[in-house]
Amino acid sequence: MTTVAAYAAPAAKAPLERTTIERRAVREHDVLIDIKFAGICHSDIHQAQEGWGQATFPMVPGHEIAGVVSEVGPGVTKYQVGDRVGVGCLVDSCRECDNCKAGAEQHCTGGSVGTYNAVGKDGEITYGGYSQKVVVDENFVVRIPDGLSLDVAAPLLCAGITTYSPLKHWGAGPGKKVAVIGLGGLGHMGVKIAHALGAEVTVLSQSLRKKDDGLKLGADHYYATSDPKTFKELAGSFDLILSTVSAPLDFGAYLSLLRTGGALVNVGAPEEPIALNLFSLIGGNKTLAGSAIGGIAETQEMLDFCAEHGFGAEIELINADQINEAYERVQNSDVRYRFVIDTATI
Known part of the structure; x- marks a missing residue:
């Protein structure tokens, strides 16, 4: 066991505070990672505040982890000391079900294990990346190019794969018109990736406040959804709409923006249920879908894709003692576009 410093929420909705946690000893197939940077995802806030249901405390959030390997178990074959690596939303799965065998560990029918706020196969609570070190099975570690x-x-380990996976699955590319709802932590990566895939990209945001940013990130068009004319002008325009916001939307209005056979895919997860008139789907053979991160192999594919195209996330680097302030700013949409913790300051 190794004692390391971390930032944890001691209870639901309580401010995060500095503490120490225990990391397990390195097992045969484990990798010990010195964490260098950890992204702050809106999911961290949802879970620390029990917005998605009952959680386990104390909670060390963080599933956007980038660091350097400092020790490997005797059976490790994929990594060696000094390698630059990342850990995303998962640290284990059953590895035996059809989904795991197909590389979709995020949909493990035996129960995947989250990087934090979860119980590992050994019965121990998992703690995330707001800490100095983490021990992870090599099969759930990816290489950072x-x-x-x-x-x-670091933010690519959640925000990157969360947008890359549905964009690839639903065929974003040359000749396709893609809209991204929201230009935040997820949305700005959706714009970058859709543009790099060759799609014509439109941002749909509440206002035009971030228009210049959106165009610089790769959007071809930018519209304010607060303007009713937007929905009239863009009716029937898009092959794919990616919703990255975590607030309830008028899905009927957004579905009207799809072409026949188009899809609206949700990666944002509002805490409240939504209402939907099914005629907005039936008319035009439209699809309302969801997507959750990606498997380990696809996460590696995404990292390689981003490196090949020369981009990462747009970040604001903060010290650990600014985490609570950062949470407030995320909830107020006051970040461009991902907070990343310098874990040397923990």
């Missing part, structure tokens, strides 16, 4: 600096790579 040399073309990506660790700080801008």
Whole structure:
């Protein structure tokens, strides 16, 4: 066991505070990672505040982890000391079900294990990346390409794969018109990735406040959804709409923006249920879908794709004692576009 410093929420909705946690000794197939940077995902806030249901405390959030390998178990074959690596939303799965065998560990029917606020196969609570070190099975670690600096790579472990996976699955590419709802931590990565895939990209945001940013990130068009004319002008325009917001939407209005056979895919997860008139789906053979991160192999594919195209996340680097302030700013949509903790300050 190794004692390391961390930032934890002691109870639901309580401010995070500095503490210490125990990391397990390195097992045969484990990798010990010195965490260098950890992204702050809106999911961290939802879970620390029990917005998605009952949680386990104390909670050390963080599933956007970038660091360097400092020790490997005797059976490790994929990594060695000094390698630049990342850990995303999962640290284990059953590895035996059809989904796991197909590389979709995020949909493990035996129960995947989250990087934090979960119980591992050993019965121990998992603690996330707001800490100095983490021990993870090598099969749930990914390699960060040399073309990506660790700080801008960290948010790719959730925000990157969460947008890359549905964009690839639903065929974003040349000749396709893609809209991204929201230009936040997820949305700005959706714009970058959809643009790099070759799609014509439109941002749908509440206002035009971030229009210049959106266009610089790769959007071809930018519209304010607070303007009723937007929905009239863009009716029937898009092959794919990616919703990255965590607030309830008028899905009927957004479905009207799809072409026949188009899809609206949700990666944002509002805490409240939504209402939907099914005629907005039936008319035009439209699809309302959801998507959750990606498997380990696809996460590696995404990292390689981002490195090949020369981009990571747009970040604001903060010290650990600024985490609570950062949570407030995320909830107020006051970040461009991902907070990343310099874990040397923990």
